[in-house]
Amino acid sequence: MRTKSSMRWIRRSVLQAGETGHRTPAELREAATDVVMLSRFYYLFLAFNIGTSGLQFARAYMGRPPTAPLWPIDAVQWLTGGGWFARDHVVTVVGLLFAIAAASFPRILLWRLGSFAYLLLHVSLANSYGAINHGSHVILFVGFALLFLPRRDDGPRMARTNVLSCLTVLWFAQGLILLSYTLSGFWKIWHSRLEVFSPDAMSRILLDRALLEADNIPVLLPFVAQHNWLAQSMWWLTLYIEIFALLVVFRPHLHRPFGAVLMLFHITSDWLMNISFSLNIVMLGLFLLLSPLAPARFSLSGVVRSLPIVGIGFRALERRQRSQEPPPADRVWLVYDGECIMCNNYAQYLKLQQSVGEFVLVDARLGGPIVDEVRKLPHDLNDGMVVKIGERFFVGHDALNVLALLAEDRGLFNKFNRLAFRSPLISRVTYPVMKGARWVLLKLKGVAPITSDG
Structure with a gap:
C-alpha cells in the first residue's frame, strides 16, 4: 500500500505537476521508452570518456599510493592489497567493456553495476590525494540513479509499473543533478555570510580569480570585471537559479529552460573564471534539455507561471482571471447600438469560441x-x-471584457480583441474612450441617442 501511494504521489507531482495536464497511457509509455534511450546515450558517453582521456583510470592514479584514500579505495585495498593500482590499464579496459555492454543492453543490471563500480573507483581515487574535484560527481550521481532501471522490457505494450519505474528513475536522476546546484547555492550564501548582499560581491570574486589566473586570464573576465552592474546581475541570477534548482524537478515546464540556462552557466563560468564542468553540461543536456517529461511545445506563459517566487504573481493573476470568466452557456446575447459604425463593425467581426452555442x-x-x-x-x-x-448581465466595460474572454484565438481582429481587453483593468480604462468615440460618430452622422422606447 505504501509503494502504491508513493507512486501516486510521484505521478501527481512529477508527471502532471499541475502544469502539463493529464498524460495519456501512450504518452507515458513513450516517455518511459525515452528514459531507456537516454540511459543508452549516458553509457555511450561514459564509454567515450573512458576510451579517450576523460575518465581513464590512469588519469586518476598519480603513480603513487593515495595520500588520503576515501572509503571505496580503502575497501578495495583491504580486499586486494595495494598492488592493483599499478594495473590501471587493465582496470580501464574492464570499465570500458562494462560501459559498452551497458549501452547495448541497459536493462541488464550487471553491466550498469559494473559501469558504476568503475566510475566510483575512478572518482574516489581522483579525490584521494588531499583535494576534492567536483567535476565528475554529477555523472557518478546519474550512474547511481540508473542502477534502478527496471529489468523487464515489455516493448510497445510496457506495463504500467514498468513505465512508472522508468519515469521514477528519470525523476531521481534529475533530482540528484539539480540537488548539487541547490547545495552549491546554499553553500555560497553560508560561506559568504552577509557579503552575499554586498553590491560588489561578484566583482571582488572576479578580481581574486584574476590574481589566481594571472598567466591565463579568461576571455570574459576583463570585460565583466569592469562593469559592476553586469557582474552583480550575474551573481544574483546565479544564486536564484542554484537555490531553486531542485524545485525544477516538479515543474516540467522548467526542465528545458533551466537545463539550457545551467549549460550556459557552465560555459560562461569557463570563459569567465576558467572553471570547466564539461561532464555536467552533457548530463544537463541529456536529462533536462531532452527531458521526456517536458511539454512537447514550448510555452512562455507556462515557464513564467512555473518560476519559483516570480511565478506567484502570475499564477494569482491567472486564478483571478479564471474566476472572472463567464459561466458556460448555450446562447450569448449582445445588445448594441446598430447606428454606431464602430459598435456595428465590432459586433459583426467578433467570433466567439466554439464552446458558445449561439x-x-x-x-x-x-x-x-x-x-x-x-x-x-x-x-x-x-x-x-x-x-x-x-441569467447574468454584463454592461459597459464588463461586457467588453467578457466578450474578449469568449473570443476565438484566431483571426487578426479576434486576437487583438483578446489581447487588448481580456484584462479587466484595461477594459475599464479604455471603455470611456470608446464610448466618447461612439458619441462623436453619432453626432457626425446626425443620429439621436437611444430613447426609452427604442
Whole structure:
C-alpha cells in the first residue's frame, strides 16, 4: 500500500505537476521508452570518456599510493592489497567493456553495476590525494540513479509499473543533478555570510580569480570585471537559479529552460573564471534539455507561471482571471447600438469560441424581449453595450471584457480583441474612450441617442 501511494504521489507531482495536464497511457509509455534511450546515450558517453582521456583510470592514479584514500579505495585495498593500482590499464579496459555492454543492453543490471563500480573507483581515487574535484560527481550521481532501471522490457505494450519505474528513475536522476546546484547555492550564501548582499560581491570574486589566473586570464573576465552592474546581475541570477534548482524537478515546464540556462552557466563560468564542468553540461543536456517529461511545445506563459517566487504573481493573476470568466452557456446575447459604425463593425467581426452555442446580435434601436429586459436594469443603453449570458448581465466595460474572454484565438481582429481587453483593468480604462468615440460618430452622422422606447 505504501509503494502504491508513493507512486501516486510521484505521478501527481512529477508527471502532471499541475502544469502539463493529464498524460495519456501512450504518452507515458513513450516517455518511459525515452528514459531507456537516454540511459543508452549516458553509457555511450561514459564509454567515450573512458576510451579517450576523460575518465581513464590512469588519469586518476598519480603513480603513487593515495595520500588520503576515501572509503571505496580503502575497501578495495583491504580486499586486494595495494598492488592493483599499478594495473590501471587493465582496470580501464574492464570499465570500458562494462560501459559498452551497458549501452547495448541497459536493462541488464550487471553491466550498469559494473559501469558504476568503475566510475566510483575512478572518482574516489581522483579525490584521494588531499583535494576534492567536483567535476565528475554529477555523472557518478546519474550512474547511481540508473542502477534502478527496471529489468523487464515489455516493448510497445510496457506495463504500467514498468513505465512508472522508468519515469521514477528519470525523476531521481534529475533530482540528484539539480540537488548539487541547490547545495552549491546554499553553500555560497553560508560561506559568504552577509557579503552575499554586498553590491560588489561578484566583482571582488572576479578580481581574486584574476590574481589566481594571472598567466591565463579568461576571455570574459576583463570585460565583466569592469562593469559592476553586469557582474552583480550575474551573481544574483546565479544564486536564484542554484537555490531553486531542485524545485525544477516538479515543474516540467522548467526542465528545458533551466537545463539550457545551467549549460550556459557552465560555459560562461569557463570563459569567465576558467572553471570547466564539461561532464555536467552533457548530463544537463541529456536529462533536462531532452527531458521526456517536458511539454512537447514550448510555452512562455507556462515557464513564467512555473518560476519559483516570480511565478506567484502570475499564477494569482491567472486564478483571478479564471474566476472572472463567464459561466458556460448555450446562447450569448449582445445588445448594441446598430447606428454606431464602430459598435456595428465590432459586433459583426467578433467570433466567439466554439464552446458558445449561439451568438445572438440584438440592435437596441429595434427593441425586442432582450432589449426590454435590459431597460429594466439600472443602465442606460447610451452608456454602452450589454451582454447577457444565462441569467447574468454584463454592461459597459464588463461586457467588453467578457466578450474578449469568449473570443476565438484566431483571426487578426479576434486576437487583438483578446489581447487588448481580456484584462479587466484595461477594459475599464479604455471603455470611456470608446464610448466618447461612439458619441462623436453619432453626432457626425446626425443620429439621436437611444430613447426609452427604442
